[in-house]
Amino acid sequence: MSTPKHVTIKEIARRAGVSHSTVSRALNNLPVVAPETAARIRALAHELGYMPSATARTLKTNRSRVLGVIYNRIADPFYSEVLAGIQSVVHRYGYSVFVSAFEYDPRREEGLIRTMAARQVDALLLCSTTFTAQRLQEMGGLPIPAVFVHNRATDVLPHSIYHDDRSGTRALTQHLLELGHRRIAFGGNARGGLLHEQRRQGVVDALAEAGLRLDPAYDLMAPDGQMRSGAILAEQVLACSPRPTAILCFNDMQALGLMQVLQTAGLRIPDDISVAGFDDIPLAAFLYPALTTYHQPQWELGELAAQAALHMLGEPVTDPRATFDVITLQGRLMVRRSTAPPPVP
């Protein structure tokens, strides 16, 4: 049950009657060592349950084969999927990941970056929508290679990967327009930073193309992108007069919370009011009604981010896009059951 006495290469060397460097070579499959010797050493290592010390190796080689992932909220369905994507590739390369979240606290974010650096991660995956050039300046640059995920930080760092949100909400708005909606509301995210601006802009774009503008009364704002914000938004929608016939939420989480309140108030979706989300988190397809939204490839975002980092570290990658400095992903419109033509008055 207790620690089974740590076996080192020295111990193996002693038992095999060779030097520890030979053991090191054998275990690392360096071709120089004599086949029989190598076989004997490997057998012994296996028998003794030898485990190489990643710590020692890291100290010596200056490479840890560890990636650091930093993001905002640990329990976010969107980033959970991104993380799953990251893990799937990282695992194939024999890397491990440190994961931590800064819970919207920039000071903590900086602390995490330093901790990760002290722990000698090879690269950082920064899933922060709020990191800015200014912040980077204050920190005096990043101590390790990093790729920005989900943040168009090209002005700050060469490596970033993000989704074209603006086209997304534009497509979504066009869809609503085509259905005949004119009174379209947008639910913002006060914490959304660049994401908020991009998504809102997409709505404005589409509206402008149709010769319309985003009515200030329908230009709503919620504190964040969580479910509760959706509920808050719903109250605002209910208070509007005339009521919008469609509302496009910052993301699916908001849409979810919004739908509940609207439905509880007796409104039928989509008959009385159409609702659209953004992101297409796995949940979206399972809501009632199934949510119309814009699909962002979350898993792929994670996979590519990880590959981009690995590429920077000199690992061979399969996806050619991972070799680009800036990667823009395109999503696609997912029309489901929560949107329909506006009710006839």
Added chain:
Amino acid sequence: MSTPKHVTIKEIARRAGVSHSTVSRALNNLPVVAPETAARIRALAHELGYMPSATARTLKTNRSRVLGVIYNRIADPFYSEVLAGIQSVVHRYGYSVFVSAFEYDPRREEGLIRTMAARQVDALLLCSTTFTAQRLQEMGGLPIPAVFVHNRATDVLPHSIYHDDRSGTRALTQHLLELGHRRIAFGGNARGGLLHEQRRQGVVDALAEAGLRLDPAYDLMAPDGQMRSGAILAEQVLACSPRPTAILCFNDMQALGLMQVLQTAGLRIPDDISVAGFDDIPLAAFLYPALTTYHQPQWELGELAAQAALHMLGEPVTDPRATFDVITLQGRLMVRRSTAPPPVP
């Protein structure tokens, strides 16, 4: 932009005109060193942007201040919350966490345990519902201290923390019984292992107390605890004749998927059929109708698991329960809007 030349204590020592051990002492706040010297050293360290190498420290002290968290699916709302709880305490202690998931592959699970050990984590948090005594035997024991989370593995390891699921489904079933339901179905999870058994048993218990039994026609089984399984379950429910008036799902995710299909089929919840979940993931309260479920304290589960691990490592913990070998958490019934008396025939 690039690596700003790593500063070590030797470098600081050179510049301060002292030995590197003095630097080490000063930086670790050992009281022996002269105040002025210490101040000078610390100033210098700050100025040079010194970062201690956690790797070197780990190698020397045999303590990494890293915990390994292993679980099944990376993108699971339940475990996301648990992980958030873990992180919240771990962060306070200056620990970091490796996170990885084995995606229902036992071989991979074992591999992860070995990797974590090689990376010298101080303790393991095993959120595996499928790990068994036999598996442990085959592995020849765990190489590092571990606490089992969400698995009553007392026969295997001294340290485990879990929730009393059986009482949970029992309370849920009693609630349904009190509402007047008699045709109560249970949605199982073929992958659920012990959890499945416990939850199903709670239903059987409550039914037996009421002089009833779980009708085999209502003793349903879905492949897993995901949303899609809920949809599968819904088809089974719809095919039942007579139809159950209430269904208790393995967890909230199932309930979610089930509700959508039922609602799409034109059934009103709870008017036509009552639905209950299990876990009370944050989402549950925001569904329409808000889901009746049994609250498992997910965050607390994570917090306590982390504290239990930290306690094993000799760290002072605040929650006295964390010093127990086996911790059982109690949840509570959350009656919301998805359950009501059965329809009058």
Added chain:
DNA sequence: TTGAAAGCGCTAACAG
């Protein structure tokens, strides 16, 4: 093909 030796950055006796 193998061994001896150095050293990664740090902590911790032990001496002074």
Added chain:
DNA sequence: CTGTTAGCGCTTTCAA
């Protein structure tokens, strides 16, 4: 109060 020394487990010259 401070310096010297050794060594954590490994990789990697350099010689043999």
